[in-house]
Amino acid sequence: xxxxxxxxxxxxxxxxxxxxxxxxxxxxxxxxxxxxxxxxxxxxxxxxxxxxxxxxxxxxxxxxxxxxxxxxxxxxxxxxxxxxxxxxxxxxxxxxxxxxxxxxxxxxxxxxxxxxxxxxxxxxxxxxxxxxxxxxxxxxxxxxxxxxxxxxxxxxxxxxxxxxxxxxxxxxxxxxxxxxxxxxxxxxxxxxxxxxxxxxxxxxxxxxxxxxxxxxxxxxxxxxxxxxxxxxxxxxxxxxxxxxxxxxxxxxxxxxxxxxxxxxxxxxxxxxxxxxxxxxxxxxxxxxxxxxxxxxxxxxxxxxxxxxxxxxxxxxxxxxxxxxxxxxxxxxxxxxxxxxxxxxxxxxxxxxxxxxxxxxxxxxxxxxxxxxxxx
Ligand code: SF4
Ligand code: SF4
Numbered sequence: 001x002x003x004x005x006x007x008x009x010x011x012x013x014x015x016x017x018x019x020x021x022x023x024x025x026x027x028x029x030x031x032x033x034x035x036x037x038x039x040x041x042x043x044x045x046x047x048x049x050x051x052x053x054x055x056x057x058x059x060x061x062x063x064x065x066x067x068x069x070x071x072x073x074x075x076x077x078x079x080x081x082x083x084x085x086x087x088x089x090x091x092x093x094x095x096x097x098x099x100x101x102x103x104x105x106x107x108x109x110x111x112x113x114x115x116x117x118x119x120x121x122x123x124x125x126x127x128x129x130x131x132x133x134x135x136x137x138x139x140x141x142x143x144x145x146x147x148x149x150x151x152x153x154x155x156x157x158x159x160x161x162x163x164x165x166x167x168x169x170x171x172x173x174x175x176x177x178x179x180x181x182x183x184x185x186x187x188x189x190x191x192x193x194x195x196x197x198x199x200x201x202x203x204x205x206x207x208x209x210x211x212x213x214x215x216x217x218x219x220x221x222x223x224x225x226x227x228x229x230x231x232x233x234x235x236x237x238x239x240x241x242x243x244x245x246x247x248x249x250x251x252x253x254x255x256x257x258x259x260x261x262x263x264x265x266x267x268x269x270x271x272x273x274x275x276x277x278x279x280x281x282x283x284x285x286x287x288x289x290x291x292x293x294x295x296x297x298x299x300x301x302x303x304x305x306x307x308x309x310x311x312x313x314x315x316x317x318x319x320x321x322x323x324x325x326x327x328x329x330x331x332x333x334x335x336x337x338x339x340x341x342x343x344x345x346x347x348x349x350x351x352x353x354x355x356x357x358x359x360x361x362x363x364x365x366x367x368x369x370x371x372x373x374x375x
Contacts, residue, residue, distance in 0.1 A: 001228065003220040006193055008213045012200040013245065017089040019205035020049060024093050029152045032094035032117075033202075034079060035102060036272035037124055037294055039287045040202075041164040042144055043098060046154035052202025053097070054088035055079035056244030058354040067112060073328045074354040075242060076105045083113050090203065091117075096151050098144060100124050102298040103331055120147040125292070128299045137288035161283040167207070169276045174214055175201065176273050181221050182262045183316055186228055188221035191238065191251045191261020199245045199268055233258040234373050235317055239265040239309055239339070240324035240349075241332045247354050250324050253362045257370060262316050265309050266324070271295060274308065297331035305335070306342040313345050319373050320346040322366070327353045346372055 029048040043050040060081025068077055082088035096118040101107040110121050122140045125133040145156045181188055204210040236259045251261050278286040295305035321343050325333045336349040348369050
């Protein structure tokens with residue numbers, strides 16, 4: 001049974017684009033961002049809209065390949081393709097873009113993108129053991145604040161930042177409560193729908209409406225849990241490179257074969273939600289602490305990801321882990337070997353891109369995994 005409120009989330013991205021256009025016509029500034037490392041609280045504390053930028057569709061990749069190497073991660077090509085073709089309304093409406101030096105492909109692509117939009121590219125220290133990483137992050141957050149002032153003419157104050165930190169913490173807590181409903185077996189919400197709700201968070205034009213809908217959805221899901229029969233498929237945790245709307249093929253294969261995608265550890269899942277920003281500290285320091293600890297493979301060593309994944313495996317009674325690696329993503333690809341050794345559950349790695357050409361092959365891999373679990 002599918003919750004009725006999902007209809008709102010089905011059309012959220014398209015409808016939000018219309019609302020943002022209307023707000024922009026009234027003079028509101030818009031700042032786009034790509035990655036879970038972006039401190040969106042800062043953008044919103046300035047009074048600008050923060051909008052996620054599209055990067056998970058195959059459609060603009062051919063155009064991007066005119067400027068970028070073909071053997072580059074599809075996420076990077078898709079972001080750039082949307083930027084140069086004006087096919088992403090969110091990029092089109094953005095007055096400026098916040099980005100970050102995560103992996104090499106992304107940071108070099110941003111050099112090209114800077115010819116299209118004003119950008120602030122946060123310099124992220126990639127070492128998790130670098131002693132001055134908090135100070136470095138704080139410097140970068142202050143630099144972003146100055147950029148917002150110079151480029152958009154908007155001021156961030158300490159109190160506006162504290163207010164946004166609080167709002168985002170509330171939102172993160174609520175979304176984790178939603179995810180936790182999938183501790184129930186069978187899960188009341190499919191992995192594809194859960195992705196849609198969490199992904200929609202970065203595109204929403206109206207926070208209050210979004211939160212209200214998540215709350216209604218949660219009530220519906222609780223009802224569904226009470227009524228559902230006890231047919232149980234293998235409980236799967238998905239991790240790896242980001243999986244976004246438009247590129248859910250692995251999730252769809254798992255679910256079409258009877259598996260339950262309980263949750264994603266990836267940044268389109270709970271990676272950015274599990275830690276809150278400390279509301280009692282200086283807001284810049286608190287933001288730096290939260291964002292520097294995101295367990296992304298661009299960080300070395302990234303032991304936090306292994307711990308987080310294993311904790312989720314236990315907490316959500318996971319039967320198998322599927323690690324999605326986007327083609328040419330070296331960091332997630334190499335890390336997969338370590339993750340497999342660390343994770344206490346049957347594990348497969350699927351290397352893929354955004355095309356549909358390998359769907360049959362993915363089906364075979366997932367079927368073999370399920371056979372192994374059922375033995
Ligand atoms: S995987 Fe890392 S670099 Fe890529 S979007 Fe997520 S946090 Fe950003
Ligand atoms: S998936 Fe990998 S290669 Fe692609 S942008 Fe993210 S970290 Fe970089």
